[in-house]
Amino acid sequence: MQKATEVMHKSPRLLGAGVHTAGPGKDYPLHAHTSWELVYYVHGRITCPVGDETYDATPGTVLLTPPNTWHAEQSRTGYANRFLLVDASSNHPWPRRCYDDTDHTLRRVFDAVVRETDSDELRAILLAELDLRLRRAATPPPSPAEQLVAQAEQLFEERFAEHPRIADIAVDLGISPSGLRAAFARVRRTSPQAALQAVRPRHALAHIRNSTLPLQAIADLTGYHSVSHLSRHIKSTTGTPPGTHRAALG
Numbered sequence: 001m002q003k004a005t006e007v008m009h010k011s012p013r014l015l016g017a018g019v020h021t022a023g024p025g026k027d028y029p030l031h032a033h034t035s036w037e038l039v040y041y042v043h044g045r046i047t048c049p050v051g052d053e054t055y056d057a058t059p060g061t062v063l064l065t066p067p068n069t070w071h072a073e074q075s076r077t078g079y080a081n082r083f084l085l086v087d088a089s090s091n092h093p094w095p096r097r098c099y100d101d102t103d104h105t106l107r108r109v110f111d112a113v114v115r116e117t118d119s120d121e122l123r124a125i126l127l128a129e130l131d132l133r134l135r136r137a138a139t140p141p142p143s144p145a146e147q148l149v150a151q152a153e154q155l156f157e158e159r160f161a162e163h164p165r166i167a168d169i170a171v172d173l174g175i176s177p178s179g180l181r182a183a184f185a186r187v188r189r190t191s192p193q194a195a196l197q198a199v200r201p202r203h204a205l206a207h208i209r210n211s212t213l214p215l216q217a218i219a220d221l222t223g224y225h226s227v228s229h230l231s232r233h234i235k236s237t238t239g240t241p242p243g244t245h246r247a248a249l250g
Contacts, residue, residue, distance in 0.1 A: 010088065011128075012092065012128075013086065013124075014084060014085070014086055014087075014127050015086060016085040018114060019082055019083075020081050022079055023075070024075055024076070024077055027072065027074045028075075029072055030071070032067075032069055033067060034068060035067055035085045035088075036064065036065065036085070036086040036094075037064075037065045037071070038064050038084040038085075039064075039081050040082045040083075040107055040110040041058065041060070041063075041081045042059060044058075044078050045057070046075055046079050048074070049071060049074075050096065051065075051069045051071065055096075056174075057079075058174070059155060060104075060106075062106055063096070064094045064134065066092075068090075084113060084114075094134045099137075099142060099147050100154065102150055102153050102154070106130070106133060109126055109129055109130045109133065112126050145182075145187050146187050148173060149183050149188060151173055152180060152183075152192060152195075153195065156169070157199060160222070160223060161200070166196065169192070200222055200223055201234060201237040201238075204222040204233070205245060207221065208245045215227045218230065
């Protein structure tokens with residue numbers, strides 16, 4: 001009976017949640033918790049000794065540290081994370097490291113848990129969703145090229161309105177521009193520049209179709225220089241001007 005109970009594992013219970021930010025060189029010293037610590041890295045590059053392993057974390061990386069395991073964060077660029085302290089069995093079936101998908105599913109759940117301070121019931125529901133997604137993430141990890149592309153795509157989503165350069169994205173990911181291009185060619189059959197250029201019109205179209213914001217406001221939000229710039233880009237992408245996509249709103 002005891003063995004069967006151990007296999008089932010106890011349901012995770014949230015003990016605490018928060019946000020941590022640090023500048024370049026501002027390391028978090030070696031420490032351990034009596035609970036699990038689940039950390040989602042939002043931006044920056046960090047080296048993380050965890051027990052006998054050392055991980056490099058970039059945006060979209062999730063590190064899951066079991067109870068009573070010594071770990072630290074060595075800041076290489078400055079960074080921010082979301083962290084959860086969770087009471088669960090020491091052998092709970094979570095991976096030690098996983099990566100978010102291109103829809104930022106794990107970040108959405110981490111953010112929701114951190115923001116929810118009024119309802120213990122809602123936090124429990126969100127933690128149950130996170131538990132399920134992390135269990136699924138225990139499947140064989142993506143290849144290094146797939147990880148790199150997913151991390152680059154997340155940076156595209158975060159910075160597209162700032163007109164980032166692929167060279168700067170590559171630097172933040174710790175790889176050469178040619179290495180990033182090779183990864184995109186292998187995984188997406190396209191270039192990182194083409195993938196980045198597709199992000200801005202997609203966000204602009206979402207605003208056009210689902211809001212009543214004036215085109216100037218949409219241009220400002222999505223990094224276009226003017227309404228005419230926005231209109232030209234939407235027409236070249238879809239074949240029709242912005243007004244065509246807004247007609248359904250009445």
